Amino acid sequence: MNKALNFGVPNVWLAGMALGALGCLAGIVYALTKTQLDAGTLTVLIGAPGVLAVALLAYRGQRRRVEYTEQGVAEINRALVKIAEGDLTVRVPEDNSVTRDIAREINASTQRQRELIRNIKTPFKVSTEGITKIGGIAEGQVEKGRELTRSVVESTTAATEMVRTSEEIKRSTAEAARTSERNRQRVAQGYELTKDMSKASADVRESVQETSKSAKRQGELIQSVTAAAEYIQALNTKISVVAINTRIEAEKAGEHGRPFLGIAEAIGDLMREAEEEGRKIISQVRMLQNLSADNLSSMENTVGTVVTILEYIDRLDSSLEEINAGSSAITKIITSVDDAAGQSATTARHMNSSMDAIRERNLDISEYSESTLVGVSSLTASMREVAESLSQFRIEEITESERTLAAIEDLKKIQGAKKVYREEEMTALEQGKVARVSV
Amino acid sequence: MGISAFQSLELLERLHAYDNVPAPAVAPPPVTWVGSSLGIAGVPLLIGAGEMDELIETPTVTTIPGTKPWVLGVAAYKGGLLPIFSGDVLFRKRPYIGRARDYCMVIRRPGMYFGLTLSHVQRDLRFPIEQRIMEHEVDPDFAGYTLGGFMYKGEFRAVLDIDKLVADDELSNAAAGKISSKKGKSNE
Numbered sequence: 131m132n133k134a135l136n137f138g139v140p141n142v143w144l145a146g147m148a149l150g151a152l153g154c155l156a157g158i159v160y161a162l163t164k165t166q167l168d169a170g171t172l173t174v175l176i177g178a179p180g181v182l183a184v185a186l187l188a189y190r191g192q193r194r195r196v197e198y199t200e201q202g203v204a205e206i207n208r209a210l211v212k213i214a215e216g217d218l219t220v221r222v223p224e225d226n227s228v229t230r231d232i233a234r235e236i237n238a239s240t241q242r243q244r245e246l247i248r249n250i251k252t253p254f255k256v257s258t259e260g261i262t263k264i265g266g267i268a269e270g271q272v273e274k275g276r277e278l279t280r281s282v283v284e285s286t287t288a289a290t291e292m293v294r295t296s297e298e299i300k301r302s303t304a305e306a307a308r309t310s311e312r313n314r315q316r317v318a319q320g321y322e323l324t325k326d327m328s329k330a331s332a333d334v335r336e337s338v339q340e341t342s343k344s345a346k347r348q349g350e351l352i353q354s355v356t357a358a359a360e361y362i363q364a365l366n367t368k369i370s371v372v373a374i375n376t377r378i379e380a381e382k383a384g385e386h387g388r389p390f391l392g393i394a395e396a397i398g399d400l401m402r403e404a405e406e407e408g409r410k411i412i413s414q415v416r417m418l419q420n421l422s423a424d425n426l427s428s429m430e431n432t433v434g435t436v437v438t439i440l441e442y443i444d445r446l447d448s449s450l451e452e453i454n455a456g457s458s459a460i461t462k463i464i465t466s467v468d469d470a471a472g473q474s475a476t477t478a479r480h481m482n483s484s485m486d487a488i489r490e491r492n493l494d495i496s497e498y499s500e501s502t503l504v505g506v507s508s509l510t511a512s513m514r515e516v517a518e519s520l521s522q523f524r525i526e527e528i529t530e531s532e533r534t535l536a537a538i539e540d541l542k543k544i545q546g547a548k549k550v551y552r553e554e555e556m557t558a559l560e561q562g563k564v565a566r567v568s569v
Numbered sequence: 570m571g572i573s574a575f576q577s578l579e580l581l582e583r584l585h586a587y588d589n590v591p592a593p594a595v596a597p598p599p600v601t602w603v604g605s606s607l608g609i610a611g612v613p614l615l616i617g618a619g620e621m622d623e624l625i626e627t628p629t630v631t632t633i634p635g636t637k638p639w640v641l642g643v644a645a646y647k648g649g650l651l652p653i654f655s656g657d658v659l660f661r662k663r664p665y666i667g668r669a670r671d672y673c674m675v676i677r678r679p680g681m682y683f684g685l686t687l688s689h690v691q692r693d694l695r696f697p698i699e700q701r702i703m704e705h706e707v708d709p710d711f712a713g714y715t716l717g718g719f720m721y722k723g724e725f726r727a728v729l730d731i732d733k734l735v736a737d738d739e740l741s742n743a744a745a746g747k748i749s750s751k752k753g754k755s756n757e
Contacts, residue, residue, distance in 0.1 A: 364671075367671075367672075367689070367690050370690055370691060370692040371624045371625075371626075371672060371690055373692060373693065374605045374624050374690070374692065374693055375623050375624055377605075377618065377693055378618075378619075378621070378622070378623055378624075379623075381618060381619060394693070395693070398692050398693045401692045402692065405691070405692065
């Protein structure tokens, strides 16, 4: 439009000048026709428009030059304005002869500035990415440090529990050792008792064997008594036969045999008593014989039982010896377990102390990492600001799609905030920081 | 002058006669059964007095061939021969293999003179005759040769009737029959 205006100005000027010339000519003609003018006046009248026209032409040329210069300056000014706005992609036209050199220098300068900014942006971008990575690593370090703190706290708790368990094991093993020692003493007492029992059983066996011999002798005597009683019974039978025959003969003798009949009856009466007593004796002797046999059998059984008891006592003795040896071994094992539990408790205490130190160092590292993270964050912010500042320098023409992608990247940066912890996690972390486990 | 002893006794008799006190009646002696208690084949029996001639120890016998199994043999006794019968085989009618019988009773009847082995000998017993029990269960092998019995110490003891025994045809013929000779003793 301005160009259109520029193109219209000379025409106006030409029209004005033509109109001036025509006016002058018309004035001259009018003056000539109406009035009588002298030559000077006429010369003036004719020369004045010419001078005026020349002056107008000179003015017009000068004006055109000024306008041409102003146009170049305006172009330079516009470019400078854009450069001041950071647009280094602007290019000053170099077709204006007046401002050509300036435009060329400006263009060369912007070219060099673009190259300089491009040279700055490339390593700066790499630095930004590196710092971002460092920031991520520092954040991960902080997170890992917290996890390590939790793990150390858990390990400390476990070590404390291990110490407590080891002490319980130590107490239990001490009690078990005392119990085992008591058992060993009791087994030793039982061992002595079995020896006494063995001796007593041997005495009982000998006594019973002696009694058995006596009982056998008693049985033999009873047997002879039985034989004697049976012999007496046989004699009684013979006497009975004699008495019966006496009665028979006395009856045969009639009146003369009456005394013998009385004798036979008297013998019969005596035989009745003797028969009853003899039967009692035989019955009782046989009962005695049976009792003696039962006693003998019982004593033999007793001897067998005592022998069995002796065998059992021998086995019990062997078992007690084995139990005694086992108790001693158990006592040694318990002692070694006690020592191992003590060592384990000591080791657990040392481990607990080490865990405390690790936890404190880890807290320091976490603090350092957090400080690093803060520094990296501030550095990242600074870099972002510098990047934003640098991005204000437009060094290349960007398309609409590139603008959209840049906006998306900005949104991603906004979304990529640090992890937000929940309240309970923060509470656990705070408690984990101050948790001190005493052993 | 005093009275003599006989006069005193006579006076005493007169005083008693005057008092008319009857003399105590003498009870008749109880009738008793007298016999011997012995056993045949383990069965306790009673043998009445006078039923057997005597009791002797079983003598050594000489076997008589061709006789019945209950004939143990003949023994020399008081200068004569005495046949000895086995009470076990005679009554049980089966061979006996047991303890040797030590005694036997001698039975003497007209035409019959033998000795019968006994399983045991006790003694003479005396029972009131009215206590005799005529109906009582007796060992079947002896039932035909008994005549009542008595209870002695809670046990019934049958009275062996020797007359029934002697009258038995089996006892009257000691010669072995065909079957007996084949199964029992023989001349060989």
